[in-house]
Amino acid sequence: MVGYDKDESLTPDQKLIASLFSGVITRAMTNPLDVVKVRAQLEKKAISNPNRKWFQITRKIIEETGVKSLWRGHQVGQIHSILGVTTQFYVYEVTTRLVDMNFETGKYSSLVHFLCGVFSGCMAATVVHPLEVIKVRQMINKEATRNLIEGAKKVYSTGGILSFYEGLSAAIVQIGPQVGISFAVFRLVQSFMLTLLTRDCDNREVCQTQQDHAVNVATASAIAGSMAGITSKSLTYPFELAKKRLQIKTFPSQGDSMFKCHSLIECLVKTFELEGFKGLFRGFKITIYKAQLSGLVAFTTYELICYATRQIIGPPTSPPSTKKKH
Template sequence: MVGYDPGAQGAPLAAEEAALAGSAAGMVTRAIINPLDVIKIRFQLQIESLSTARPTGKYSGLFQASRCIHTEEGLSAFWKGHVPAQLLSICYGAVQFASFECLTRVVHDMTPFDSQTSGVHFMCGGLAACSATVVCQPLDTLRTRFAAQGEPKVYKKLTHAVRTMWRTEGVLTFYRGLSPTLIAVFPYAGLQFFFYNVFKRLLTPPPFAGKSGENIRSLICGSGAGVISKTITYPFDLFKKRLQVGGFEEARVHFGQVRRYRGLADCVVRIAKEEGVRGFSKGLSPSLVKSALSTGLTFFWYEFFLNALRDLKESRGVKDKR
């Protein structure tokens, strides 16, 4: 079980060990799910007017978008923005899980609440995600820009993107979309940890399952938690992506219509007016697939690496005693 648990077997892990396990989990998960992230972002940035009877966007479905991207841009296009995305995942995983472990320890040490309850996990998970978001938002903006651009590329590599954005748009451009991100990330991450805790309590593996059964349980519980939390908070992810590509219109022209929004409120109003209620759920299908895989794999690998660290500490302890 994630979070500080005084009843767990073995010595509790330090924050730096939780950070190491979290960053490793983020790195492995990102390498697997990056193609779905690229497809999701392409859908989120697609403008389709309500005045037309049929959808006018370039992409019309998960498989059609996959074929289109592969045909026009090649297989490597599914890993566009992978370097900043990988840095984001490593950094985010480290900060989020280290913060979560620290916060649940504080709850245990300084309050009368049980640190392993679902409600505590909701609050600590949400706060941990907010801290990770503030630290990692520039990498998220860079990841979105790279995934959004087609051919020819506006940004050739990460350092070129950083220099160009800094020079032409200023330092605050790296924090575009921060407001909807913070509004959404607290309930999104909080619900992830909440439902993960609930599902793990409900899905008790049989005694003979061993560690393999525990790992599969983590994957299933994480996937379920990811789908539910993403469905509830999805529109804010859409708003964030639309705001993050502001000032980047030249790279989006051949994908269809482009928009420049003055802020979060303007973004919400114009999407509702121009694209209707359906506009708030663009990219939801690939996003749910991605969220199920991403959240499930993140918790799976996090608990996997935590157990590996615990086993390593125990083996070293046995050697020291000899």
């Protein structure tokens, strides 16, 4: 299970490998959705035509620059995903372990996991933000280079070192709670699903053995990951939109075709004034598809790699200390 468990045989360092592979696989599968999402969030044509469907945007991208353009920014996206996912999972594993070993959480367990998730999300947002700025600009620039170094030079040329941190405040406000919600929801739903899948057994040890079976772990993780992705993204989406628009405020787009703003509050207020409440959820549908797929792939891959690693190294020789401070 994601997060600290006193019976866990893997250390956070060993789980780091699982999060790395999870990040790679997740990015490879979701990059096309990310490209379409960014175009839907930023292009004024999409804003002026609320009935423009995400598949119409996809068709236009393919017609203009070919199918390969759906993986525009993938190189930077992979590095971003590896750093982001590994930071999230690793910091979450470490913080939940520290809290559980030093405090009696009891009935506040869900709150603790949420707060640990918020902290890991803020850390991840700060670490990967410069890469996200490069990635977003590569996705919207038809002539953008796929090279990370060249992409970084272009970002730097528009506003110096600070241009790499455009939208960081919105990123922290959005990603921190989003990751917190995601981990908290995942643990709750996964635990519920594992109990539901083994409801017919009447022996605790037998139930635990069944819950640890690969098929049950995969099924519960897939459902819980999907729910975590949908819930966390839905509750924080306006900040996601503002973050993307802040990340291109110094981007020299031709004909003023992109929606730009200069502060988090300005983005939210300007969007509401020009587009109404629905405008705060521009590109929401494609984003939810991506969030659901990302949650499903990331959590399921992570859990299955951890499961396979446990089978290789075997059970722990002695359980870690769980002495509490009162």
